[in-house]
Amino acid sequence: MTAVRRAPVGTGGREAGGADSLTCVGARRSFGLLLVITAALGLLGSFMITVDKFELLADPGFVPACSLNPVLSCTDVMRSEQASVFGFPNPLIGLIAFGVVLGAGAGLLAGARYRPWYWRGLNLGTLAGAVFCMWLMAQALYEIGALCLWCVLVWVATVFMFWHTTLHNLRHGVLRAPRALVAAALEFPLVVPVAWCLVIAMLILIRFLSYWQTLL
Known part of the structure; x- marks a missing residue:
């Protein structure tokens, strides 16, 4: 197996041909475990x-x-109506998509390495999932007027999955970004997903504030 060449942190993959010159890219065990846990949830x-x-x-x-x-x-x-956007129940998409991510994470734990195009595809897929979840959140809060706890679990899992996949790709130069931005993102890996989830919690609290007050 050809040895994996990793770009220095913050280079954005600009070393000698960048990420496209890599035969394959592995991942830290912690990242593989995160994919398995979030996909399982x-x-x-x-x-x-x-x-x-x-x-x-x-x-x-x-x-x-x-x-x-x-x-x-x-x-x-x-x-x-939002529960079946494409003409079938939305969770059927999740059963397929999370199954793919679970397999990828399990592969990483077993030592698998994937080509850069696979990592970009995983990043794009998790981004699409995060955007879809945020749209569903907006619909639940401001159109339907109710929440599903299982849906909230899926939203949180997708947020962490997307952000840490992005961090992985920045770390290995699969995605390009300014050196300072990459260094900051890698230095504080939990800031974005935790802040994201806190914003979701705040929106839920504000939207249903009148109901919560009746319980006091």
């Missing part, structure tokens, strides 16, 4: 939503266990 959320959706189709009176109150109501979310 995404699969769990997608699976539970899919099961409840089938139950709801079979029995319109069925109430999912995650429907706890008017705000945390999986039933309202599952019955919405």
Whole structure:
């Protein structure tokens, strides 16, 4: 196996041909484990939503266990048009996409290395997933007016998956960026995903503030 050449941190892949000259790129064990964990959580959320959706189709009176109150109501979310954007239940996409990521993460834990085009594809896929999740979040908050806890789990898992895949690609020069930006991102790897999730929590709190106040 050809030895892996890694670009120095912050070079953005500009050394002697950049990332495109690499035969393949491996990853730290911690990153492989993160992919496995986030993909497993995404699969769990997608699976539970899919099961409840089938139950709801079979029995319109069925109430999912995650429907706890008017705000945390999986039933309202599952019955919405946004729950089947492409003509079939959204979680079916998650079952496929998270399965692919889980396989990639397991491969990394076993020592696998992938070509740069694969890493870019994984980055693009996780970006698309993050954008889709944020659109679904906006729909849940401002159109449907209810939340699904399993959906929230999927959103958080996707955010961490996307950001850490981006960090991996920046570290190895698969993606190009200014040296200072790369160094800052690698120095504080949790700032962006944690801040992202805190913004989601704040939006949820503000949107349903009147309901939370009735519980006090």
